[in-house]
Amino acid sequence: MAKIKLTKNEQKAQKDALKMYQRYLPTLTLKKQQLQSEIRAIDEKAKSVRAEKKALEEDFEKWISVFGEKDAFKPEMVTVRNIRKGWGNIAGVKIPVYEGADFGRGDYNLYSTPLWIDMAADRMEKALELDLEAEVLDEQVRLLLRELRTTTQRVNLFEKVKIPETKANIKRIGIFLGDEQVNAVVRSKISKKKLQAVADKEAE
Secondary structure, eight states, X not given: OOOOOOSHHHHHHHHHHHHHHHHHHHHHHHHHHHHHHHHHHHXXXXXXXXXXXXXXXXXXXHHHHHHXXXXXXXXXXXXXXXXXXXXXXXXXXXXXXXXXXXXXXXXXXXXXXXXXXXXXXXXXXXXXXXXXXXXXXXXXXHHHHHHHHHHHHHHHIIIIIIHHHHHHHHHHHHHHHHHHHHHHHHHHHHHHHHHHHHHHHHHO
């Protein structure tokens, strides 16, 4: 515990600090709860998006095998040209928001490739979209977790260190000032008795 001055000014400073900690703690606690809730919700959404992508890929494999020309479709026929992101704000944290993507189609001969290639490319785009969306959701979770760690540290600092420490300081100063007051009264009474004794002696 840091050394403090046992004065009325220091007592007032400690009381003001305590009021500030007690005022900010509920706000920090609320922010912590909001971050935890948002992280859970985004994490669930990311799992849902990945599950959708997995189901789409499994369906895609079955779908292609029906045509018996699996090797005709190459994944490189679809490329991501641009990822569009916006920005949102959760509990004061700036986070990226997935807004879509632009895709390119590889050059393939319309006459020599099967008719279903275009449909396969569309499905591939959808799978890539889901993957990109999941990645952005992961980034949101990462940023919010970092803020949650900082907020939790502050909540713990206020709850477990600053508030108890300040209360102890106020009590310690109060006891010291109380003792000083009692001592001053005792000294004053002793002085009065001495003066009275002197006065009484002079009167004799």
